[in-house]
Amino acid sequence: MISRCFSHLVNHLTTTRLALLLAHLFLLYYLFKGNSEQTMSSQKFIELNSGQKMPAVGLGTWQATDEAELENALEEALKAGYRHIDTAYLYTNEAIIGRVLERWLSSGKIQRNDLFITSKLPGIGMTPERVEYFLKKSLADLKLDYVDLYLVHSPMGYQYVSDTELTPMKDGQLLLDNKTDLEAIWKALEVQVDAGLTKSIGVSNYNIAQLERMVKMARIPPANLQVELHAYFQQKPLQEACKRLNVKLCAYAPLGSPGRKALFEKRGLKFEELGLLQDPVVIELATKHNKTASQILLRFLVQQDVIVIPKSTNPSRLRQNLEIFDFQLSSEDMSTLQNLDKGLEGRSFTAKAFKGVTEHPEYPFNSY
Numbered sequence: 001m002i003s004r005c006f007s008h009l010v011n012h013l014t015t016t017r018l019a020l021l022l023a024h025l026f027l028l029y030y031l032f033k034g035n036s037e038q039t040m041s042s043q044k045f046i047e048l049n050s051g052q053k054m055p056a057v058g059l060g061t062w063q064a065t066d067e068a069e070l071e072n073a074l075e076e077a078l079k080a081g082y083r084h085i086d087t088a089y090l091y092t093n094e095a096i097i098g099r100v101l102e103r104w105l106s107s108g109k110i111q112r113n114d115l116f117i118t119s120k121l122p123g124i125g126m127t128p129e130r131v132e133y134f135l136k137k138s139l140a141d142l143k144l145d146y147v148d149l150y151l152v153h154s155p156m157g158y159q160y161v162s163d164t165e166l167t168p169m170k171d172g173q174l175l176l177d178n179k180t181d182l183e184a185i186w187k188a189l190e191v192q193v194d195a196g197l198t199k200s201i202g203v204s205n206y207n208i209a210q211l212e213r214m215v216k217m218a219r220i221p222p223a224n225l226q227v228e229l230h231a232y233f234q235q236k237p238l239q240e241a242c243k244r245l246n247v248k249l250c251a252y253a254p255l256g257s258p259g260r261k262a263l264f265e266k267r268g269l270k271f272e273e274l275g276l277l278q279d280p281v282v283i284e285l286a287t288k289h290n291k292t293a294s295q296i297l298l299r300f301l302v303q304q305d306v307i308v309i310p311k312s313t314n315p316s317r318l319r320q321n322l323e324i325f326d327f328q329l330s331s332e333d334m335s336t337l338q339n340l341d342k343g344l345e346g347r348s349f350t351a352k353a354f355k356g357v358t359e360h361p362e363y364p365f366n367s368y
């Protein structure tokens with residue numbers, strides 16, 4: 001009887017210890033899992049119809065042409081966790097980006113398939129014969145065998161004068177190519193996918209009707225549409241169309257592109273800042289969430305599955321722009337921001353600084 005009680009007690013103690021041990025193991029597992037999820041949630045991926053996963057936050061690089069400044073920004077961006085970089089032949093910075101990418105790839109700090117690199121076909125390359133030529137020029141500068149996404153930069157072709165005259169002018173007018181054939185150009189883009197020079201293809205600055213035309217005739221449908229999109233210009237009809245057509249949206253100027261003021265003034269033109277980062281509604285939400293105005297504006301778009309490519313060459317601001325995955329906007333916050341939409345009035349990229357541009361048969365900015 002005594003020995004039975006004793007063995008029962010020993011069994012009980014062993015079971016208790018075992019239970020304690022298991023509880024500890026579970027605790028450790030959840031702590032570790034918690035940390036790894038935190039790391040994972042420092043980025044969100046949007047799956048394209050090509051099967052590729054596009055990081056929802058990328059680094060914009062328009063107007064970043066100062067070599068030292070951009071190199072430093074890219075180093076800081078890659079360290080902070082950016083893997084998606086948006087560039088274009090038009091930005092004349094692909095060689096700088098290529099140098100930094102080569103350093104990171106050759107040192108083994110990153111693998112090619114961790115990166116998502118977007119480039120774009122310039123206006124002067126808008127004929128089927130020039131598509132491969134300009135894509136290969138971008139690849140040579142980027143020191144890559146392929147880009148992840150190649151976009152038609154704008155539906156308006158310009159006359160080709162030379163590789164370096166990016167916006168050829170005569171008598172103060174942009175030399176437009178009024179015979180731009182968007183369907184033929186799309187077919188030439190599809191050939192680049194077949195050749196392995198780009199994983200996905202898409203368009204930029206196309207309106208709904210132009211996008212529908214591409215989807216209708218495509219053998220390889222557009223995977224992405226990059227347009228101006230921010231709280232003042234939410235492009236709701238275009239967002240609906242993209243859902244219906246299974247094309248993911250990427251927002252350029254997600255912060256309202258305040259850097260344009262300096263650019264316009266340099267060209268002797270006036271530019272009215274949008275003031276999106278100073279909007280009292282945005283500031284109020286920033287205070288509420290203990291975040292910055294920029295983080296609120298970016299989170300607002302990403303929470304709707306829109307990809308964003310804020311440009312910054314400032315290390316602290318570019319880090320800030322990526323730190324939007326540790327908070328959520330409530331549905332009330334979302335509708336407050338949705339109310340900032342100004343409809344078509346909110347469009348600020350019209351290309352109208354180029355005289356005569358609205359005469360192009362494919363001028364896209366009169367409608368959504």
Ligand SMILES: NC(=O)c1ccc[n+]([C@@H]2O[C@H](COP(=O)([O-])OP(=O)(O)OC[C@H]3O[C@@H](n4cnc5c(N)ncnc54)[C@H](OP(=O)(O)O)[C@@H]3O)[C@@H](O)[C@H]2O)c1
Nearest residue numbers: 060061062252253254255256257259294310311312313314
């Ligand atoms: N497909 C197209 O036709 C097209 C057209 C325009 C743009 N894009 C692409 O979209 C990208 C983004 O658009 P964008 O550059 O026009 O405008 P944006 O990203 O809305 O704004 C960039 C400007 O905001 C400043 N900024 C960045 N982060 C900030 C922050 N956290 N707080 C305060 N200011 C901040 C930047 O200055 P600092 O650098 O000094 O931080 C820069 O002046 C471009 O770089 C380009 O890659 C495409």
